[in-house]
Amino acid sequence: MTATDVLGPHRIVPVVVLDDLARADDLGAALVAGGLPVAEVTFRTPAAGAVMGALAARGDLVVGAGTVITTEQVDLAHRAGATFVVSPGLSAAVVRRCQELDLAVLPGVCTASEIIAALDLGLDTVKFFPAEAYGGLATIKALAAAFPQVRFVPTGGITADSAPSYLAHRAIAAVGGSWMVAPDLLAAGRWDEVAARCAGAVGLYAPSASAELQGASS
Numbered sequence: 440m441t442a443t444d445v446l447g448p449h450r451i452v453p454v455v456v457l458d459d460l461a462r463a464d465d466l467g468a469a470l471v472a473g474g475l476p477v478a479e480v481t482f483r484t485p486a487a488g489a490v491m492g493a494l495a496a497r498g499d500l501v502v503g504a505g506t507v508i509t510t511e512q513v514d515l516a517h518r519a520g521a522t523f524v525v526s527p528g529l530s531a532a533v534v535r536r537c538q539e540l541d542l543a544v545l546p547g548v549c550t551a552s553e554i555i556a557a558l559d560l561g562l563d564t565v566k567f568f569p570a571e572a573y574g575g576l577a578t579i580k581a582l583a584a585a586f587p588q589v590r591f592v593p594t595g596g597i598t599a600d601s602a603p604s605y606l607a608h609r610a611i612a613a614v615g616g617s618w619m620v621a622p623d624l625l626a627a628g629r630w631d632e633v634a635a636r637c638a639g640a641v642g643l644y645a646p647s648a649s650a651e652l653q654g655a656s657s
């Protein structure tokens with residue numbers, strides 16, 4: 440399974456940091472309402488595995504695990520029902536375990552050497568992280584010239600304002616970002632705002648779908 444197979448038409452990946460399992464279902468409902476039923480749940484909180492499980496159990500979301508740095512986390516994500524795994528860096532052990540379990544995997548890269556290592560592992564889609572800090576689209580363009588067979592999912596510092604220029608480039612499969620699931624929105628239970636920001640995000644690559652969503656919610 441490749442990352443683009445798993446993501447399907449969705450070209451923005453909400454990156455979630457949630458420490459409160461009780462909020463997972465409301466978050467899932469808001470992502471669905473906003474037309475962006477995708478969540479990369481980062482292993483940055485003790486509740487991450489349970490949050491992944493709760494979101495996956497809904498059955499209407501594509502759920503992935505983020506900040507995965509060990510094979511144990513891959514196994515936990517798999518048991519929780521995640522279908523893709525994202526890592527800030529490239530660990531051959533993590534990639535191979537994902538391949539054994541048929542989980543899509545997006546290892547983080549930011550150099551040509553790391554891209555070559557990803558290609559050696561049989562991958563053609565990688566996360567570019569941390570995107571803005573490592574030169575953003577200009578760096579991806581330079582890397583894509585040398586690796587036309589590779590597609591990138593830049594993440595880190597991307598906003599609703601900067602996402603469109605990334606998404607317009609042929610080498611970009613999708614972008615990751617947290618602006619539609621900002622921790623303060625989740626903590627305050629501002630689910631309408633999460634849904635609205637998701638609909639706005641969808642509008643950055645599928646304007647007609649976003650217009651339908653906005654119409655339905657008004």
Ligand SMILES: O=C(O)C(=O)C[C@H](O)[C@H](O)COP(=O)(O)O
Pocket residue numbers: 454481505506507525526527568594595596597615616617618
């Ligand atoms: O830890 C990981 O594996 C990550 O994926 C980190 C994410 O890239 C950032 O959390 C994105 O967050 P923003 O920069 O707020 O959009």
